[in-house]
Amino acid sequence: MVGTRSVGKPRAGTVPTGGPTVALAVTLLVLAGCGNQPVDAATPTVVASGAAFDADRAALVLTAFDQADSAASVSGDVQTLRTQEVSPSLEVSIAAIRRAEYNQRPQPAFQHVNPAFAVPPGEPGCFLATATLRLAGAELAPTDVSHFVRDTDGRWKLSHNVQVTQSALVTARGIAGRPATAGGTAVDETSRRALAAELFARTTGTSTGNRALVASSPLLDGQFAGGWEVYQQQLAGAGARVARTLDRAEWSDCAVTTPEGTLTFLTVYATDTLSPKPSGPATVTMVPQSPDMISTGRRAPVTGKRIRVTRVETFLLLVPAQATGTSVLGLNDTALTVTTG
Template structure:
């Protein structure tokens, strides 16, 4: 589960959006029924999640996280543990308060929750949205989690009492494909579009971070090319705020190559991608390949532009090639 990180920063040659994540525990048995009758059971799952997640995250126990969380949240959790270990900081304990839920139809093994997040030692309580999946073993695991800004919180909380449906069924395939293409283009500052509204976290942080990263690499004699390698919509989505609230995951690969023939590419140990992937030494090679995840929480109306309520970005591997 994603946690605030007020100490975000840039490495010597790399600026990227840093957002932390942690994990959730195995929970209660599957819950069926209407949102009104199932909320107490989902609240119990969320409370158990808080207790187990705080212990696993604060302790940096990756093996425990693997038993409590699934992709893509697990990758963000591992990145957060890596950063915490390398910087010598532990992640804070937390608990959710005032949760609301979008419970599924009986045949969907997933649900959505929006709640305030109380962090030990912090005065602020950000609002976050979580998506849980029931695994083949019958346990509930966190699969997606994104924090939203105060102005986006009312839209996120409007899932209260809604019945969650299939994310792919609630949005037509043509609309989903178009959103994937535009969001990826926006992440690399490749123009604007009409399908996604202007967004501070998307345009002024993530895309701006890419632009600075690209400029810094170019100044160091390194060419960076980013390729979209896949996309995935969350199993559950919910009616909210006059549209559909859903998670989208983009999978991308960065290819870093030296402009000079025979040159080498080196990312310093303080770069965010190197830190997130757990390397304690610079990573160097004739070329480097960086695999990364980007998760978006979207509010998609029937007509007009979708809104990015929040997002996460992290590298999952940095390898010489």
């Protein structure tokens, strides 16, 4: 799970063939995990027969995960990561390893401390955790929220992980001891559709016309949408353009209701299509130095009449009872693939 995860960055290094290189600023968000000695954290925890799955058992899962996932992240062991994580977290972690390899800087070891949990009753298939994230060699210790799911073999794996903003720390810690519920039903379908559409639009600095649905966010409306605007301007200056389309939206299996609202994860899958402007050259090129090329492991230039970059964006949301004024508590974004066509 650990690594450098990009948030709202322009995609540097995309240029029309024969045109000047587009140098864009990159904003990176560091997320990390925890660990000491590598173990198989995905192995089901041995507990007394008949014991209910509670916060104590969730803590054992988190500790084992930290040990295995931290070691795998530091060493760049993708195969071990696959035993600890599933989509969308897995793709974000693999991209972080690729960035670390490109920059020739290993990711720091990590450990979650002072965790709190929201666990569904009975034998759950998911649970939520929030904790302070201790990173080796770092003075600051951010807070993150994680979502774990149990696979068909009974193994727990990380599916979502987002660092929260400073203003959201109290809200994140507010899940402690509360029962989690099914994420797909915690927010009604009409609100889910409207929120996904509005959040997607806001990543590009626009709106569906229902801007009040999502509260103003420096992270979403400033850093993220601002990066998109700079990216468009830089491409336009080089004779190229980019359009983003929404492919699908998915909600986490678990959510938790607090007095402030429902805390849940939303994952948006999108595609950026780069193409020359009508008055520009015939093709566009992405160079290896592009953050999206680095994240996807592409080490040679990619040229085509169109270049498509698929990406995943994960939002941690606090959704009020009537949905209006939903808060973005944290988010991350990474490219998944770069193709021509």
